[in-house]
Amino acid sequence: xxxxxxxxxxxxxxxxxxxxxxxxxxxxxxxxxxxxxxxxxxxxxxxxxxxxxxxxxxxxxxxxxxxxxxxxxxxxxxxxxxxxxxxxxxxxxxxxxxxxxxxxxxxxxxxxxxxxxxxxxxxxxxxxxxxxxxxxxxxxxxxxxxxxxxxxxxxxxxxxxxxxxxxxxxxxxxxxxxxxxxxxxxxxxxxxxxxxxxxxxxxxxxxxxxxxxxxxxxxxxxxxxxxxxxxxxxxxxxxxxxxxxxxxxxxxxxxxxxxxxxxxxxxxxxxxxxxxxxxxxxxxxxxxxxxxxxxxxxxxxxxxxxxxxxxxxxx
Amino acid sequence: xxxxxxxxxxxxxxxxxxxxxxxxxxxxxxxxxxxxxxxxxxxxxxxxxxxxxxxxxxxxxxxxxxxxxxxxxxxxxxxxxxxxxxxxxxxxxxxxxxxxxxxxxxxxxxxxxxxxxxxxxxxxxxxxxxxxxxxxxxxxxxxxxxxxxxxxxxxxxxxxxxxxxxxxxxxxxxxxxxxxxxxxxxxxxxxxxxxxxxxxxxxxxxxxxxxxxxxxxxxxxxxxxxxxxxxxxxxxxxxxxxxxxxxxxxxxxxxxxxxxxxxxxxxxxxxxxxxxxxxxxxxxxxxxxxxxxxxxxxxxxxxxxxxxxxxxxxxxxxxxxxxxxxxxxxxxxxxxxxxxxxxxxxxxxxxxxxxxxxxxxxxxxxxxxxxxxxxxxxxxxxxxxxxxxxxxxxxxxxxxxxxxxxxxxxxxxxxxxxxxxxxxxxxxxxxxxxxxxxxxxxxxxxxxxxxxxxxxxxxxxxxxxxxxxxxxxxxxxxxxxxxxxxxxxxxxxxxxxxxxxxxxxxxxxxxxxxxxxxxxxxxxxxxxxxxxxxxxxxxxxxxxxxxxxxxxxxxxxxxxxxxxxxxxxxxxxxxxxxxxxxxxxxxxxxxxxxxxxxxxxxxxxxxxxxxxxxxxxxxxxxxxxxxxxxxxxxxxxxxxxxxxxxxxxxxxxxxxxxxxxxxx
Numbered sequence: 021x022x023x024x025x026x027x028x029x030x031x032x033x034x035x036x037x038x039x040x041x042x043x044x045x046x047x048x049x050x051x052x053x054x055x056x057x058x059x060x061x062x063x064x065x066x067x068x069x070x071x072x073x074x075x076x077x078x079x080x081x082x083x084x085x086x087x088x089x090x091x092x093x094x095x096x097x098x099x100x101x102x103x104x105x106x107x108x109x110x111x112x113x114x115x116x117x118x119x120x121x122x123x124x125x126x127x128x129x130x131x132x133x134x135x136x137x138x139x140x141x142x143x144x145x146x147x148x149x150x151x152x153x154x155x156x157x158x159x160x161x162x163x164x165x166x167x168x169x170x171x172x173x174x175x176x177x178x179x180x181x182x183x184x185x186x187x188x189x190x191x192x193x194x195x196x197x198x199x200x201x202x203x204x205x206x207x208x209x210x211x212x213x214x215x216x217x218x219x220x221x222x223x224x225x226x227x228x229x230x231x232x233x234x235x236x237x238x239x240x241x242x243x244x245x246x247x248x249x250x251x252x253x254x255x256x257x258x259x260x261x262x263x264x265x266x267x268x269x270x271x272x273x274x275x276x277x278x279x280x281x282x283x284x285x286x287x288x289x290x291x292x293x294x295x296x297x298x299x300x301x302x303x304x305x306x307x308x309x310x311x312x313x314x315x316x317x318x319x320x321x322x323x324x325x326x327x328x329x330x331x332x333x334x335x
Numbered sequence: 336x337x338x339x340x341x342x343x344x345x346x347x348x349x350x351x352x353x354x355x356x357x358x359x360x361x362x363x364x365x366x367x368x369x370x371x372x373x374x375x376x377x378x379x380x381x382x383x384x385x386x387x388x389x390x391x392x393x394x395x396x397x398x399x400x401x402x403x404x405x406x407x408x409x410x411x412x413x414x415x416x417x418x419x420x421x422x423x424x425x426x427x428x429x430x431x432x433x434x435x436x437x438x439x440x441x442x443x444x445x446x447x448x449x450x451x452x453x454x455x456x457x458x459x460x461x462x463x464x465x466x467x468x469x470x471x472x473x474x475x476x477x478x479x480x481x482x483x484x485x486x487x488x489x490x491x492x493x494x495x496x497x498x499x500x501x502x503x504x505x506x507x508x509x510x511x512x513x514x515x516x517x518x519x520x521x522x523x524x525x526x527x528x529x530x531x532x533x534x535x536x537x538x539x540x541x542x543x544x545x546x547x548x549x550x551x552x553x554x555x556x557x558x559x560x561x562x563x564x565x566x567x568x569x570x571x572x573x574x575x576x577x578x579x580x581x582x583x584x585x586x587x588x589x590x591x592x593x594x595x596x597x598x599x600x601x602x603x604x605x606x607x608x609x610x611x612x613x614x615x616x617x618x619x620x621x622x623x624x625x626x627x628x629x630x631x632x633x634x635x636x637x638x639x640x641x642x643x644x645x646x647x648x649x650x651x652x653x654x655x656x657x658x659x660x661x662x663x664x665x666x667x668x669x670x671x672x673x674x675x676x677x678x679x680x681x682x683x684x685x686x687x688x689x690x691x692x693x694x695x696x697x698x699x700x701x702x703x704x705x706x707x708x709x710x711x712x713x714x715x716x717x718x719x720x721x722x723x724x725x726x727x728x729x730x731x732x733x734x735x736x737x738x739x740x741x742x743x744x745x746x747x748x749x750x751x752x753x754x755x756x757x758x759x760x761x762x763x764x765x766x767x768x769x770x771x772x773x774x775x776x777x778x779x780x781x782x783x784x785x786x787x788x789x790x791x792x793x794x795x796x797x798x799x800x801x802x803x804x805x806x807x808x809x810x811x812x813x814x815x816x817x818x819x820x821x822x823x824x825x826x827x828x829x830x831x832x833x834x835x836x837x838x839x840x841x842x843x844x845x846x847x848x849x850x851x852x853x854x855x856x857x858x859x860x861x862x863x864x865x866x867x868x869x870x871x872x873x874x875x876x877x878x879x880x881x882x883x884x885x886x887x888x889x890x891x892x893x894x895x896x897x898x899x900x901x902x903x904x905x906x907x908x909x910x911x912x913x914x915x916x917x918x919x920x921x922x923x924x925x926x927x928x929x930x931x932x933x934x935x936x937x938x939x940x941x942x943x944x945x946x947x948x949x950x951x952x953x954x955x956x957x958x959x960x961x962x963x964x965x966x967x968x969x970x971x972x973x974x975x976x977x978x979x980x981x982x983x984x985x986x987x988x989x990x991x992x993x994x995x996x997x998x999x
Contacts, residue, residue: 052548057642083629084548088540088961092548165747166755166866174865178952179959198866199952201944204644205865212864216739 046283050080052099054089057177058203059314060227060304064128065102066318068293074322075333077286086179087112090274094121099276100290106269107134107225108181113274123280125273125287129294130227133268134182136173136239137224137231139210141217150240152191152265155221159194162219167196174209174222175199182223183249183262190263191241191256207308210234227297229305241265292332350772357768358760365765373765381800389964396544410545417497418551424493428452429486446489448702448713449480451695456662458691463669475662483720484655490632491622491656495615495663498554502561502614507607509562510569511595520570527563532933532977534940535560535624536954537970540963543628553630561617565610572606573599608671612664619660623853624941627958633659637853641944646731646857647724653854731861746868754867757814761806766797773979781986788982792975801950801972808949808976811867811942812935815874819931823879824924827886828912837887844880852877852941860945870942878934885927889920919995925988932980936973950976 051072053065069079084092090112092098104113116122138149145161148154155162155171162171173195175184184197200206206222207230213220214234221239224230241264247254248264255263273290280287303321306312322329357364365373372380399406426432431445453476460469479488513520539556546552576599584598600607622634633656640649686693706713734742770793777789796805830837855873863869893916901915917924939947943955950969957966 082548083626083631083635085627085959085961088543088959089548091544091961095547097548165750166868178956199948200865201860202642202644204642205860205945208644208861209864212735 046077046285048078049282050078051279051283051286052080052082052097054084054092054098054101055081056084056086056089056103057179059307060300061103062314063303063307063317063321064130064295064300066314067295067321068100068102068290070318070322071289071293071329071332072286074329075285075289077283087181090116090122093274093276094119096121096276096278099279100125101274103128103130104272104274105132105134106271107132107267109272110267110269113272116274121277123275123277125275125290127270127294128273130271130297130300131269132271133226133238134223134266135241136221137236138221138239139214139217139234139236142219142221143237145219150237152193152239152241155193155195155239156191162195162221164219167198170194170196171221173197174206174220176206176223176225177202180223182266184223186260186262187241187264190260204308227300227304229301229309232301232305233309239265244268289332350775354764354768354772355760357765358763361763361765373767374763376766376797376800376802378800380798382798384799385962385964385968387964388967389962392541392544392963407545411547414546414551414555417501417554421493421497421550421554424496425490428489428493444703445706445713447699448706449476449485449715450712451699451702452489453477453480454698455695456666458695459666460669462691463666463673468665468669472662472666475658478658479655480715481719481721482651482655483715483717483722484633484636484652485715487631487633487636487652488655488659491619491634491659492663494550494554494557494622494625494630494632495618495659498557498561498618499611499615499663499667502558502618503565503611505558506562506565506610506614507569507600510566510573511600513566513570514573523566527566528978529971529974530559530563532936532974533967533970534937534951534954534973535621536940536951536958537966537973539624539628539958540961540966543961544963549629550631553625553628556628557618557621557625557630560621561614564613564617568606568610568613569603572603572610575606576602604671608668611667611671615664615667616660619656619663620851622656623851634851637851641853641857641860644857644861645724645728646861647722647727649854649857650727651722651724653851656851727858731858734862742862746863749868749871754810754814754871758807758810758867761810761813762803764806766802770794770797776983777979777986780983780990785982785986789979792979796972796975799968799972801953801969804948804950804953804969805972805976807947808936808939808951808973811870811874811947811949812932812939812976815871815878815935816928816931818871819875819879819882819935820928822875823882823927823931824886827883827888827924827927828890828917830883831887831890832912840883840887844883847876848880852938853944856941856945865945867947869945870939870947873942873945874935874938877938878931881930881934882924882927885923885930886920889923889927890916892923893919922988922992922995925984925991929981929984929988932984933977936977936980939973 053069055062055065065081069081072079082092082098084098086109089098089101093101094116104110113122113124117124138146142161143149146154146158148157159171160169162173163169164172166172171194173184173188175197176182176199178199187193188195188197200209200223210220210222210224210230212218224236224238242248242256244265244267245254246267249261252259252261255261257263273293275287275290279290299321303317306320307314307317362374365371371377396407401409427447429446432443453473456476457469457473460466460472479485509523513523535556538559539552542552542556542559546555580598580602581594584594589598622630622632623637624634626632626634626638633652636652637649637656640646640652702712770790773793774786774790778786796802826840830840852873855876856869859869859872859876863872897915897919898911901911906914939949939951940954941951943949943951950973953969954966954973957963957969
């Protein structure tokens with residue numbers, strides 16, 4: 021009996037201190053946030069989760085895949101996805117919001133770039149860079165035993181999409197796309213090649229620590245347009261689509277359409293949440309380069325930015 | 336006869352040569368003839384199986400209904416039923432019973448203390464057998480605590496505690512049903528074949544749709560994966576029961592039900608336990624894959640470590656899975672044995688008869704009460720944990736820094752002289768020719784039935800538009816199997832002929848087999864980075880065991896008389912091996928290779944994580960995009976390759992046995 025009383029007291033207390041009481045009266049079911057397979061997303065999601073917890077909500081993290089999660093978001097098995105990249109997830113997001121079962125909860129404040137990237141020393145071996153035409157003439161400079169005579173382009177894990185095979189074919193580049201199985205493997209390739217000044221061109225994304233740590237540039241492809249992806253006749257190659265670079269743009273938050281009704285307060289917090297590229301790159305660097313535990317990185321941000329997130333809860 | 340044989344064999348060699356030449360020059364030939372369809376199947380010929388399956392799936396999930404109950408409601412109800420005991424176990428073992436929202440919910444009752452759980456396991460060991468088993472079980476659980484794996488291990492244990500009874504019980508009931516209805520068995524048999532050859536990844540997506548995202552789906556997938564051996568073993572064990580026992584049971588006037596549960600099942604209990612053991616092993620094998628769709632615990636730790644390329648952490652969590660497997664396996668074996676014995680109830684009160692239960696329960700209470708004052712009693716102190724992670728990381732770093740050139744040279748050598756030629760040949764063979772050759776081969780070794788099977792299955796792969804990926808699969812799998820055979824068979828022969836070497840080799844093989852397959856990937860990726868070569872090494876390591884075991888068994892079981900005869904006719908040791916032992920062991924060796932092929936195919940899907948480009952990758956992409964049709968089609972293609980290989984090798988082995996007069 022005493023224990024029950026304690027429990028009730030604790031609820032009342034949390035409600036009284038940390039949030040206007042109306043919100044604590046919302047559903048006590050856990051809000052399910054999805055975790056993917058790259059550090060930035062884990063940090064982003066855990067920060068959001070911590071803020072929601074501070075506001076008195078129950079939170080549960082579920083491992084789900086980047087694209088596969090939309091199936092769960094539609095049915096309400098999953099509730100909140102923190103990083104849908106304009107670059108790779110836009111079609112899936114549009115398709116899901118069109119079904120009416122998923123809502124776009126606005127930008128995270130992060131701006132995404134995903135493109136082919138090479139270290140600066142490759143410019144000496146392939147002087148025409150960063151223009152993509154240069155890749156046509158010096159594909160062999162990028163070759164390895166496995167792909168010779170074609171050049172090797174290390175793509176992200178297949179699950180990230182990106183249409184690189186199509187791009188190679190449409191732009192008639194003599195490259196073979198080799199997919200790194202994981203985020204870590206991708207950057208392990210870069211690290212290993214960079215140390216020995218070996219040739220490499222690979223998928224790099226921003227916000228990330230790699231462009232800050234290593235000297236290099238993105239390849240400049242013909243700029244992206246939606247026609248280029250959808251219409252074969254547009255762009256450099258009249259017969260094939262995907263004859264241009266990747267889109268750039270914001271990283272979105274996506275939520276189950278029932279979330280705003282079930283937890284209206286939480287949805288307001290989710291919408292207010294903003295973070296910058298610089299902050300995120302620094303945190304990802306801390307986690308990946310210095311080997312700091314992700315939970316530690318997150319709680320570090322939470323302490324340093326108490327005013328900011330209290331403001332999101334407050335208004 | 337002699338002349339015909341040579342004519343036949345020269346024809347066979349001729350065909351092989353033509354095939355290889357076609358492989359090398361097929362591409363140019365197709366260009367010269369302007370017949371690209373020879374190499375690449377035109378997209379208009381491809382039958383869109385995957386879109387059809389996908390739309391069938393979405394109909395099933397969204398619209399299908401029996402009366403007022405929709406299909407999804409039914410599956411969700413099952414999910415709910417499984418979730419309840421699982422949540423209870425999870426709260427008891429791992430999370431504690433919590434109440435209230437926010438960052439610091441009120442703890443109503445913390446999770447069972449590590450001390451109480453370890454003592455409970457020791458008590459169970461003592462109850463089931465003796466102090467020896469108690470010590471083994473206790474040591475395993477103490478290891479989990481000391482190496483800081485306790486929390487994850489308890490999450491995994493909770494899922495094992497739920498999945499194993501459902502898998503074993505369901506398997507037993509299905510097996511009994513099939514035993515009673517011979518027609519049921521005939522339907523069940525191909526279904527089981529498919530369940531065991533389709534990669535698990537392929538059916539994860541439909542399960543996600545039906546049972547929702549989260550640990551329950553992972554549990555369901557685990558159960559589906561772990562049940563087939565139990566069904567097979569149940570059918571076999573029931574059939575093997577001595578007919579006299581059966582007659583005796585009938586004469587005693589048992590009803591059908593009594594005959595089954597009082598006579599048949601107890602008589603078969605020994606073999607049934609082998610099935611339960613298989614269920615446990617497969618369940619623990621599955622924990623890593625299950626963590627991809629939301630199961631937490633040790634499996635997730637290994638997966639996360641692989642994603643971070645953190646070899647130390649991955650290795651420790653992997654070992655923890657093995658340790659847990661050992662403890663659960665030994666305890667369950669002993670428990671079943673103990674249940675089979677007859678017990679005399681000793682006099683005295685309940686408490687006096689159940690001293691161990693009383694001890695464990697009171698310990699649980701005491702740790703719960705005192706745990707409020709001293710957290711040490713509830714959680715093993717983090718500061719006292721040991722980790723060897725740094726050692727493993729340093730070892731790999733050292734190798735990487737100092738021997739990079741050596742590793743690179745080995746890799747390039749293998750790629751240029753072994754892997755790439757095979758790949759080029761296989762991808763170059765025009766597909767109609769390949770199907771024709773497969774059919775011919777099937778006809779030669781197994782008659783027209785096998786020929787039809789080979790032809791139809793390979794043609795199905797072709798029209799599903801996956802031919803190139805299937806060839807990459809065959810290439811990776813084939814190259815690995817060749818290498819595994821070249822390493823495994825000599826090792827097996829050595830193990831059979833030399834006792835001391837045999838012990839060492841057995842130990843090596845046992846270790847390789849119990850480690851979860853994912854654990855191999857991490858160090859190999861660190862040393863050789865991503866690509867086909869890395870995948871090949873991981874596959875060879877995983878698939879080596881049966882090649883060694885079957886070769887050793889085959890060589891050992893060559894009859895003594897034949898050896899004697901060889902010795903009498905003056906064979907040297909080498910000749911004895913070459914002319915008597917190896918030929919006689921050939922059928923066994925072939926069966927071993929067959930098993931190696933099966934394991935290699937199942938590992939292929941996992942190597943998709945290091946960036947191969949075969950059917951495994953296709954299945955993996957489908958999993959991550961939640962594309963049911965794509966995954967099932969690619970999964971079926973892998974199953975077809977497995978079935979073709981299995982039937983061909985088995986038929987070949989039978990042919991060899993007949994030739995040596997071991998079978999008529």
